[in-house]
Amino acid sequence: MLPVTLPSLQIMFSLLHRRFFHSSSRLPKKKRIAEQRWLARQSNDPYVKASHALNFRCRSAFKLLEIDDKFRLLQPGCGVVDCGAAPGAWSQVAVHRVNSAGTESTLRRGTVVGIDLLNIPPLDGAHFLSSHDVADPATHAKLPDLLPGGRAHVLLSDMAPNASGFRELDHERLVGLCSFLLDLAEKILRPGGSLLCKYWDGALACQLQDKLCLVFGSVQSLKPNASRKDSAERYFLARNYRKPVKG
Ligand SMILES: C[S@@+](CC[C@H](N)C(=O)[O-])C[C@H]1O[C@@H](n2cnc3c(N)ncnc32)[C@H](O)[C@@H]1O
Structure with missing residues (x-):
């Protein structure tokens, strides 16, 4: 009989764990x-x-590359806030395009700040706020200190709530998250700045578009080729931010 040492117990435990928690046959x-x-x-x-x-880090990088190739949002020297950044593919694109790692010594150096509820593995040129909620005012309060002049040129959001499987409910939850981006824009987006945010198409998309139109000079809905055809995913690109008029 094999001696039951600590390492062999650990191996047995890990095999059992895999069998019961990771085996697709169960x-x-x-x-x-x-x-x-x-x-x-x-x-x-x-x-x-x-x-x-x-x-x-994931295929979604190509959605941002495609949109940015067309609209040139991410310029060297820009300040970018990437909401729902994990695992970090959009931030990889942003770091490269705004030169926040300083790889191009002749170009201006930008800033990239990523936020996610989940852990975002470190990336040279980006500052990540892992375990942070974009809807939480405490998260908003941290941003001005991380951005040059306290403001960003571009606000990105590829945020998505965990899918419930009910299309309308998921649509409403994501539109709700996008509304928090408008609060965030008011605090940190420069006049003339841009917002790119994902939404799942549905009944409330027009309301969200109307809200964006109140504070942005132009708003358009995009479906990049890299976005799966069978998905309700689309993006609003809102440009030329102007401060909301109170009253
Ligand atoms: C589709 S993934 C983003 C992928 C990312 N753009 C990339 O390229 O790596 C959506 C992310 O949104 C995050 N998320 C959802 N709700 C959030 C919230 N309230 N605050 C911050 N992140 C959130 C999720 O944790 C998830 O990591």
Whole structure:
């Protein structure tokens, strides 16, 4: 019989843990099929392959690259706040484009601040506020000290709440999160600045667009090619911010 040493107990424990908590064969049939479909879709997705090849943390990098190639939001020297930044692919794009790691010595050096409820692995050129809620005024209060002049040129949001599986409910929750971005914009966005935010299309999208139109000179809805065709995901790009008129 094998001696039961501490390392062998640890190995046994980890095998049992994997068997009971990670084995897909223990998932209900419906979930197992969904997991297999997801794996098949991932392995056939050209953006997933390209993100591995280019060392992006996830495929969503290509959505921002595509939008930024067209609209040139991220210029060297810009201050950027990336809401819902984990795992950090949009921040990788922003760091590169605004030169916040100082890689291009002849160009102005920008600033990137990322916020997420989850942990965001460190990235050279970015300052991350992990375990922070974008809806929390305490998070907003930390931002001015992290941005040159206390203000950002661009506010990005790829935030998404955990999907409940009920399309309308998820849509409403995400529109609710986007509304917090308007409070945040009032505190930190420079006049003339831009906001790019994800939403899931649905009944409240027009209301959100109307709210954005009150404080931005132009608002348009975008569906980048990298966004999956079968998803309700879209982005509002709002440009030329002006301070809200109170009263
Ligand atoms: C689709 S992921 C973002 C991916 C990211 N753009 C990237 O390229 O790596 C959505 C993120 O939004 C975050 N999120 C959702 N609600 C949030 C909130 N209230 N405050 C901060 N982050 C939030 C989630 O934790 C999740 O990490």
